[in-house]
Amino acid sequence: MRNFTIINIVVVVLLLLSGHISAQIVHPPGLQFSAACASPSFNSYNVSVNFEAALINPSNQFVLELSNETGDFSTPIVLFTSAAGAITVSGTLINFSVPTDIAGEAFKVRVKSTDPVATSSGSIAFPAYYKIQDTPFTINDLNSTGVYCSGGSYLLTIDNPGTGDNDSPLQYPSLTFNWFKETSPTTSDFVASGASLEVSEPGTYFVETNYGTCSSNSFSNRVTVSQASSGGTSNISSSLGNPFCSSQGLTTLTATSGASYQWFKDGNEIIDAINRTYETNESGVYSVNVTLGSCSTSASIDLDANQFTSSIDIPEAPVMNLLPASGTLTVTVTDTATNPEYEWYLNETLITGAINNTYEATQVGRYKAVIKQTAGCISSKEYLFEIQETFPDVPNIPNLISPNGDGINDTWVIPQAYISGTNTKITLISSQGEIVFQTNDYQNNWPVEALDFKDVNPVYYYIITTETQQTKKGSITVIK
The missing domain is CATH 2.60.40 (Immunoglobulin-like)
Known part of the structure; x- marks a missing residue:
C-alpha cells in the first residue's frame, strides 16, 4: 500500500511538472494592434509567436486561435496554421484576418504548438468588429419629424431598403444597432438596442450600427419626435x-x-x-x-420656388396688336429676375442686337420675348405676341365679325379704299334703324366699345359713301 501511494505521488508530481513545462514552451502571443476594426477594404492583422525555441521539434506547427467576444476559448476559431517546421524563431510575426461576423469588446487570441503539444494562455483582450456596412443610412423614410398623440407612441424604424441608393444595414443579419437621444447638438444618451425604437418622449433620435469602440460612418439621419394634442x-x-x-x-x-x-x-x-x-x-x-x-x-x-415675376405691356397672342400709323410699336417687359438677359425673336428668328427689356417693333409678324434669370436659380420665361397692320389690304367688305377678344375678326376690317385718309363716310345702323356709328376717318376699329347683346347674333347695316359719292351697302352679323 505504501509503495502504491509513493508511485501515485510521483506520477502526480510528474504530471504537474509536465503541465508547467508545457505552459512555458509557448507564451501568450504579442498583439501588433490595439483593436481589430475590419472592413471589406481592410482586414489584415499581425501577432508575434513567442516560444522556447530549444524545446520545439522540427515537425512542429503553430496554430493561432480566437476566443468568443468574452475571451472564452470553449469553442475557439482557428485563424492561422503554420506549415510544419516553418516557424523556428521566437517573435516571428504571423498575419491573419478576422471573421466577417465578428463583434465584441473582449476577444483574445492564443497559440498552440503540435510538437510538443502545448497551449499558451490568452492574449490581452481587444475589441474586434467587421464593419460590413460603413455608410450613412436612413430611418423614418428620411422624414425629419414624427408626431404621436398624448398617451401614445411613435415607431422609428430603419428603412429597408429605403429610397434612392440607401445602403440599409438591415441587409446584413450579423449587425446590431444602438439608438440614441440627443441631449445637445454634440452629445447624446443611449436609449436602447434593436432595429426599431418605440418613442413615447419628445426629442431628437438617431441610430448607429453597433461597432463598439471602433469608429464608423454607419449612422442614420436625425428625427425630431413631438407629442401632439388635437389641433x-x-x-x-x-x-x-x-x-x-x-x-x-x-x-x-x-x-x-x-x-x-x-x-x-x-x-x-x-x-x-x-x-x-x-x-x-x-x-x-x-x-x-x-x-x-x-x-x-x-x-x-x-x-418658395425661387421663381421671378414678370409681365409684358401689350396683349399676348392670339390677340392681335396693330402697328400704329407712326410705324413703330414699343414693347416692354418688366421682371424681378436676378442678373436678367433678354432675347427678342421675329418669326422664330433671333433679332440681333435686341438685348434690352424694351424693343421697338417696326414690322408685322409673330414675336417672342424671352427673359432669362442667369444667377441663382437658372430659369426663363417667354411671351408670345403678334403685330399686324393697322390698315391691312383686305379684298372684300366682311359681313361677319366676332368681337370676343381672340384676335380673329374682333373688329370690322374693310378694304384700304374706304379707311382713314380716303375721306370715306362710314355709317352703321342697328336693326331698329338707329345710327350706332358714323365717321369720315374709319380706323378699322368698330365696335369701339363692347356691344350689348340683347339679341342673339344681332345684325347691323352699313352704308359706305366715298368722296366721289359712290355708295356700298350691306349687313354685318355679330356673333359671340
Whole structure:
C-alpha cells in the first residue's frame, strides 16, 4: 500500500511538472494592434509567436486561435496554421484576418504548438468588429419629424431598403444597432438596442450600427419626435429644400406619418391630394391636416420656388396688336429676375442686337420675348405676341365679325379704299334703324366699345359713301 501511494505521488508530481513545462514552451502571443476594426477594404492583422525555441521539434506547427467576444476559448476559431517546421524563431510575426461576423469588446487570441503539444494562455483582450456596412443610412423614410398623440407612441424604424441608393444595414443579419437621444447638438444618451425604437418622449433620435469602440460612418439621419394634442402643429419637409429651384423639377412635400391627409394651397383645398406626400413646382403656402388616430395635427410651409415675376405691356397672342400709323410699336417687359438677359425673336428668328427689356417693333409678324434669370436659380420665361397692320389690304367688305377678344375678326376690317385718309363716310345702323356709328376717318376699329347683346347674333347695316359719292351697302352679323 505504501509503495502504491509513493508511485501515485510521483506520477502526480510528474504530471504537474509536465503541465508547467508545457505552459512555458509557448507564451501568450504579442498583439501588433490595439483593436481589430475590419472592413471589406481592410482586414489584415499581425501577432508575434513567442516560444522556447530549444524545446520545439522540427515537425512542429503553430496554430493561432480566437476566443468568443468574452475571451472564452470553449469553442475557439482557428485563424492561422503554420506549415510544419516553418516557424523556428521566437517573435516571428504571423498575419491573419478576422471573421466577417465578428463583434465584441473582449476577444483574445492564443497559440498552440503540435510538437510538443502545448497551449499558451490568452492574449490581452481587444475589441474586434467587421464593419460590413460603413455608410450613412436612413430611418423614418428620411422624414425629419414624427408626431404621436398624448398617451401614445411613435415607431422609428430603419428603412429597408429605403429610397434612392440607401445602403440599409438591415441587409446584413450579423449587425446590431444602438439608438440614441440627443441631449445637445454634440452629445447624446443611449436609449436602447434593436432595429426599431418605440418613442413615447419628445426629442431628437438617431441610430448607429453597433461597432463598439471602433469608429464608423454607419449612422442614420436625425428625427425630431413631438407629442401632439388635437389641433397641434407638426412640420412639412421639402425634398429640394426651401427655397428650391423650380427649373430642377418637382419638389416633394412630406408630412408627418399619420392615418389620413388633406393638402391645401394658399388656404384652398387641393382636390385628391390625400397622400402623405404632394409634388409641386409652384410657390405658395402649403398646409396639410393629418389624422393621427386619437388626435390630429396640422403643418404648414411657405414654399418658395425661387421663381421671378414678370409681365409684358401689350396683349399676348392670339390677340392681335396693330402697328400704329407712326410705324413703330414699343414693347416692354418688366421682371424681378436676378442678373436678367433678354432675347427678342421675329418669326422664330433671333433679332440681333435686341438685348434690352424694351424693343421697338417696326414690322408685322409673330414675336417672342424671352427673359432669362442667369444667377441663382437658372430659369426663363417667354411671351408670345403678334403685330399686324393697322390698315391691312383686305379684298372684300366682311359681313361677319366676332368681337370676343381672340384676335380673329374682333373688329370690322374693310378694304384700304374706304379707311382713314380716303375721306370715306362710314355709317352703321342697328336693326331698329338707329345710327350706332358714323365717321369720315374709319380706323378699322368698330365696335369701339363692347356691344350689348340683347339679341342673339344681332345684325347691323352699313352704308359706305366715298368722296366721289359712290355708295356700298350691306349687313354685318355679330356673333359671340
